[in-house]
Amino acid sequence: xxxxxxxxxxxxxxxxxxxxxxxxxxxxxxxxxxxxxxxxxxxxxxxxxxxxxxxxxxxxxxxxxxxxxxxxxxxxxxxxxxxxxxxxxxxxxxxxxxxxxxxxxxxxxxxxxxxxxxxxxxxxxxxxxxxxxxxxxxxxxxxxxxxxxxxxxxxxxxxxxxxxxxxxxxxxxxxxxxxxxx
Ligand code: XMP
Ligand code: MG
Numbered sequence: 383x384x385x386x387x388x389x390x391x392x393x394x395x396x397x398x399x400x401x402x403x404x405x406x407x408x409x410x411x412x413x414x415x416x417x418x419x420x421x422x423x424x425x426x427x428x429x430x431x432x433x434x435x436x437x438x439x440x441x442x443x444x445x446x447x448x449x450x451x452x453x454x455x456x457x458x459x460x461x462x463x464x465x466x467x468x469x470x471x472x473x474x475x476x477x478x479x480x481x482x483x484x485x486x487x488x489x490x491x492x493x494x495x496x497x498x499x500x501x502x503x504x505x506x507x508x509x510x511x512x513x514x515x516x517x518x519x520x521x522x523x524x525x526x527x528x529x530x531x532x533x534x535x536x537x538x539x540x541x542x543x544x545x546x547x548x549x550x551x552x553x554x555x556x557x558x559x560x561x562x563x564x
Contacts, residue, residue, distance in 0.1 A: 384548060388555040392537055393530060395552045398512075401529045402432070405510060406439035408527055412508075413478060415442045421479045423499070425491075426450040426468065427549065428484035431541040432512045436482060447471060453491050464494040479504040483511040484541050489521030496523060513537070513554070 413420050422444050424433035437444050450468035479499060486492055492509065499507055510527035516534050518525075538544050539551030544561065 384551065387548070387558055387561050388538075388551075389558040391553050391555045392532060392535075393540075393554040398435075398529075398540060398553065401512070402435045402439050405527050405529060406436055406441070409436075409480065409510065410440055410442050412526075413442055413480075418477060419443045419445050421445050421447055421472075421474055421477045421504075422482050423447045423449060423470065423474075423479055424482045425484070425495070428541045428543070429482050429512075431549070432484055433482045436510070447474075449495070451491065451495065453494075464491060464498075466498075473502070474499065475503045476505050478506045479508075481507070481509045483509060485513040485515065485537070486511050486518040486523070486525065487515045489518045489523045492525075493521050493523050512540075 409420075420440075420442060422433060422437060424430060424446065426448050427450070433446070437446060447470045448468065449466065449470060451464050452467050453464050481492070481495060481499070483492060496507065496509070508526040509524070511525055512529040513532050514525065514528050514530070515532060535556050536544070537554050538548035538557055539554045541549050542554065543549045544557055548557075
C-alpha cells in the first residue's frame with residue numbers, strides 16, 4: 383500500500399500496540415472506576431485510530447466525544463488561531479475529561495483547546511497524546527500522558543495524514559520528499 387511514498391517506518395504496528403497498552407494502564411490507574419465515567423475527547427480526524435484503540439485497551443468505562451477544529455495555517459504547520467468545526471455533543475461540566483491527541487507539534491492547537499474546554503468547568507482535564515515533537519516544549523502545555531517523543535519530521539499513518547491520505551496505514555512513517563514536491 384502507498385508503495386514508494388513512505389521513506390521509513392518510524393514506529394511499527396507492534397510498538398504502537400504495546401504503547402497503547404502501557405498508556406491505558408497509566409490512565410486506568412489514575413481514574414478509579416467508582417467515579418463517573420471518564421470522557422475521552424478525541425480531536426478529529428487524526429486521533430481516531432489512537433482513540434478507538436485506547437478506549438478498547440482501557441479496563442474502565444469511558445464515553446467517547448469528538449471535536450473537530452481547524453487551525454488557520456499551512457498544510458504542515460499551525461498558527462494557533464483555531465475554529466471549531468464540530469463541537470462536543472454533551473456538556474462536560476463536572477466530568478473527568480481526557481483529551482486524546484494524535485500529535486503535538488507547536489502545541490498551539492492544544493493550548494487553545496485546553497482553554498476552551500477548561501471554561502466549561504470539567505472536574506478534571508488532562509491530555510494524552512500518542513506523539514510529541516520537540517517544538518512542543520516551547521509552549522507550556524501540561525501533557526500528562528505521552529506515547530512517543532519523535533524527531534521534527536512530518537509523519538503519516540495511524541490517523542495522521544498528508545492531504546487526507548495515509549491515515550489508514552497501521553504504522554507511523556515518514557514521507558518520501560517526492561510526495562510533497564509532486
Ligand atoms: P500544533 O502545531 O498546533 O499542531 O501542535 C498539531 C496538529 O498539527 C498537525 N500535525 C501533523 N500532522 N503529521 C501530520 O499528519 C505531522 O507530522 C504533523 N505535525 C503536526 C496535526 O493535525 C496536529 O493535530
Ligand atoms: Mg492533519
